[in-house]
Amino acid sequence: MTTRLLARLSLAMLLMFAFACDRIATAADQPNIIVILADDLGYSDLGCYGGEIKTPNINSLAANGARFTQVYNSARCCPSRASLMTGVYPSQAGIGAFTTQTPDRNRGPGYLGRLRDDCVTIAEVLKPAGYGCYYVGKWHLHPETGPIKRGFDEFYGYTNDHSHDQYDADYYVRLPEGRKKEIDPSREEFYATDVFNQYAIEFIRKGQASEKPWFVFLGHSSPHFPVQAPPERADAYDDTYQRGWDVLREERFERMKQIGLIDSERWKLPPREIVPVDRDDIANGFPGQQNPAWDSLDADRKRDLARRMAVFAAMVEGVDEGVGKILGHLQKTGDLDNTLILFMSDNGACYEWGPFGFDGQSRRGETKLSTEDNVRSIGDRGSYQSYGSGWANLGNTPFRMYKHFTHEGGICTPLIAHWPAGIGVSEDWIRKPAHLMDILPTLIEVADAEYPTTFNGTNITPVEGTSLLPVMRGENAPPRxxxxxxxxxxxxxxxxxxxxxxxxxxxxxxxxxxxxxxxxxxxxxxxxxxxxxxxxxxxxxxxxxxxxxxxxxxxxxxxxxxxxxxxQSMAPSTQSPRVANRPLNVEVTIRSDKPHGVAIAQGGNQHGFALHFINGHPAFDVRVNGIVSRITSEATVTGTVTLKATLTEDAMTLSFNDVDPIVGRSPGLIPVQPIDDLSVGFDDRSAAGDYPQNNQFNGTVLKYSVNEFAVPHKRHFGDTR
CATH class of the missing domain: 3.30.1120.10 (Arylsulfatase, C-terminal domain)
Structure with a gap:
């Protein structure tokens, strides 16, 4: 072997050794990571964003870290969580609308209602970089793609549905299967927000004991409805909220000016927001109108509403207390300086459904007015209440609209980053636009991890987000x-x-x-x-x-x-035709290359009708006492098509473009007025026909009529709840 070759080999070995040492040093310096996600928290509910709710611990994070003003979410809990968890848009993650057991396959893989196989989660990215990964709280990315299946080592919380009773101890589970609950309060002492906070610290301890860097995701269900909190916690807020949403909106706006969050010259506080158009009882009698002035309400209504908001505030305070306990533990164990903590919300404040909120799991305009004697029962065990659109308007101060919507009030979230060893303190607000899909790329850079091109044999969708670490450190970001x-x-x-x-x-x-x-x-x-x-x-x-x-x-x-x-943007009508015990004459004109989905429907899983398409074939469904009768055309249609359908006591008929009708046996007239309103372009709430719930149409509805109820021109409303 020549001297020159020996020299080259020695140099190569030295370089390899130096690279290995650098990787070891980098791994040793990897920060721990905590992501805390609040649920339905409004933009200005936190004290550090101008709110009156007591959040001293979150305020401390903000004062000693970085605060963002223009971070966006995806308007609702599970799409936002899908985007946050995967670094891509919700539809790329498989949850373009909502989680579901019956996905609409005709809308493509963006609407599977669960996480897709061609995306990766934060845990699936961080584990190969050496992290232990832990999840606490609300998953809401579908049980079939649960936290253990998608990379997390330990889990406590719930994997199904968007919310649950905070006091129902048996509902919350410990995973993987067979794990014993380390924290198991009695049923009398159980309150989910508190237990989630306790498990966050329990999992931090596990991570610390592993001598590896660790990642904890704390996904709170607070302050999502049902608004529930121990009554003594809510008592402290009663007097505050008796002052009403008008006064408090003005005060929040002034505080936001004082803390430098808003530009007092350019930001103008809008008038009270409208109550979205919906059925009159659901909208508490205010569909399409402004939320009422607080002073226009009577004393009993004020007392009831003030208590609902007091309970909501107590839920937020419970989240903050957990942040304080986590900070205390990290300080005591010496991990605070090298732990990146991110705090945010998944969407804007929730208006469901009108200014008085709702009572009961059906959420169908069942708002009860509490009396002076039972007002403290709001938020009790077994209750299921919301606080309504008036308080949601306060929560989103100074923005317009709410959760479900893409005005700023629906999609803008507070974001706080705290990492003393990595970003220090930002003197000013960070005003660069960002999105929850930026969280994963940020953690990749922080953890020195790699985003895979393939995972479990599947090609992975390229990441859509961008790392926020540079702007946290004061660097500029290009327009996006x-x-x-x-x-x-x-x-x-x-x-x-x-x-x-x-x-x-x-x-x-x-x-x-x-x-x-x-x-x-x-x-x-x-x-x-x-x-x-x-x-x-x-x-x-x-x-x-x-x-x-x-x-x-x-x-x-x-x-x-x-x-x-x-x-595909049609919506329920605020006036539905009377169809009970009378013949039906339904007509709808659509345009689509290959129509599929519901063109028009009224009713739900007990009584109703629908004109719809099955892969281009026109169909007419009538549901009576839960049973669906259907007639379908064997012809495949395309382009502009007019469907006509009739229902009498003797027959149901279906025709298109004035060809001879198909005739079928009638199930009889619809015996009662359906609860679900007329929907155009999809089937709102439960399904009137024999198809998946919602079943959104893939074209344009040009006009429609039901008996004497007609809209003779194209109109786009927009919604699928």
């Missing part, structure tokens, strides 16, 4: 575009410009346009002033929606209204 869609509420942000297409509004819907640099509160719609910009942004939204699987690719690009076709 971000797309939004949640059940027919759409938005497209491009730099400072934002286009919004909403739903459940009292007027005919259209794309709105705002310059957020000048008008962050969306009070001045510039759509008529800049029509070309609106058209360009709507087209950009369409391109994005097809790319990420919000809508299926279509041949309708030559159609000027292609965005409307893909938006």
């Amino acid at each position: 575009t971000i797309g939004f869609d949640h059940q027919a509420a759409h938005a497209w942000r491009d730099g400072d410009w934002k286009a919004v297409y909403s739903k459940r509004m009292p007027n005919e819907l259209k794309w709105e346009l705002y310059n957020l640099a000048d008008d962050r509160c969306e009070t001045n719609d510039l759509a008529e002033q800049y029509p070309e910009r609106v058209e360009a942004m709507a087209a950009a939204w369409e391109t994005w929606a097809e790319r990420v699987g919000v809508v299926q690719k279509s041949k309708a690009k030559s159609n000027k209204n292609a965005v409307d076709v893909k938006a």
Whole structure:
């Protein structure tokens, strides 16, 4: 062996040794990570964002870390969680609308209702980098793709549904199967928020004992409805909320100015927000109207509402107390400086359903007025109540609209980052636009991890988010575009410009346009002033929606209204025709290349009817006493089609484009007025026909009529709840 070759081998070995030592040093320096996610927390509910709720521990995180002003979510809990957990848009993660046991396969893999196999979770990315991974609380990414299956080592909480009674100890589980509950309070002492906080510390201890870096995800269900908290915790807030939402909105807005969160010259507090259009009883008698002035309410109603908000505030305070205990433990064990803590919310404050909220799991306008004697029972064991749209409007101060919507009040979240050894203290607010899908890329950079191109033999969707670590450290970020869609509420942000297409509004819907640099509160719609910009942004939204699987690719690009076709955005009517004990005459005109889904429906799983399409075949369903009768055309239709259907005591008929009708046996007239309202473009709530719930239409409904109830022109409403 020559001297030169020996020298080269020695150099190579030295370089390999140096690289290995560098990797060891990097691994030793990997920070621990805690992500804390609140549920339905409004933008300004926290004290450090201007709220009156006591959150001293979260305030401490903000004061000693970095605070963001323009971080976006995906408008609702499970789509936001899917995006946060995977670093991609919700539809790319498989939860484009909501988790479900009966996915609509015709809408593609974006609507599986569970996590897709071609995305990876934070745990699946961090474990190969040496992390122990732990999850506490609400999963809501479908039990079939539960936390243990998707990379977490330990879990305590619940994997099914969006919420549950905080006092029901038996509902919450410890995983993997066979694990004994380390923390198991008696049923009398059990309160889920407190137990989640305790398990977060328990899992931190496990991570510390492992001598590996660790990642803990604390996914609270608080303060999501049902609003529940021990009464003595809520008592402290009664007097505060008796003052009402009008006064408190003004006070929050002033505090936001004082702490430098908002630009007092450019931010204008909007009027009280509208109650979204819905059935009159659900909207508490205010569909499409402003939330009422607090002073217009009588004393009993004020007392009832103040208590609901007091319970909500107590839930938020419970989350904050857990943050304090976690900080205390980290300080005591010497891990605080090298632990990255992120705190955020999954969507804006929840309006469901009107200014008085609801009582009962059906959420069907069953709001009861509490008396002076039983007002402290609000939030008790077994209760199921919300606080309503008036308080949600306060929670989202100063933004418009709520959870479910893509105005700023629905999709903007507080985000706080705390990592003394890694980012220090940011002197000012971070005003760069960001999204929850940026969390995973941020953690990849922080942990020196790698995002895989394949996982378990499946090609993985490239990450959509971008690391926030540079902006946390004071660096600039380039302008970016971000797309939004949640059940027919759409938005497209491009730099400072934002286009919004909403739903459940009292007027005919259209794309709105705002310059957020000048008008962050969306009070001045510039759509008529800049029509070309609106058209360009709507087209950009369409391109994005097809790319990420919000809508299926279509041949309708030559159609000027292609965005409307893909938006699939119809909604329940606020006036439904009377159909009980009378013949039906239903007509609907649609346009679609290969129609599928519900064109028009009224009713639900007991009584109702639907005109719909099954892979291009027209169908007419009538449901009586829970049983569906159907007639279907063997012909496949395309383009512009008019369906006509009738129901009498003797027969049901179906025809399209005035060809001879198909005749079937009648189940009889619909015996009672259906509870579920008329829906156009999908089937709201439970299914009137024999198809998956919702079953959204993939085209445009041009006009429709039911008996004498008619809309003779195309109108886009927007919603699938």
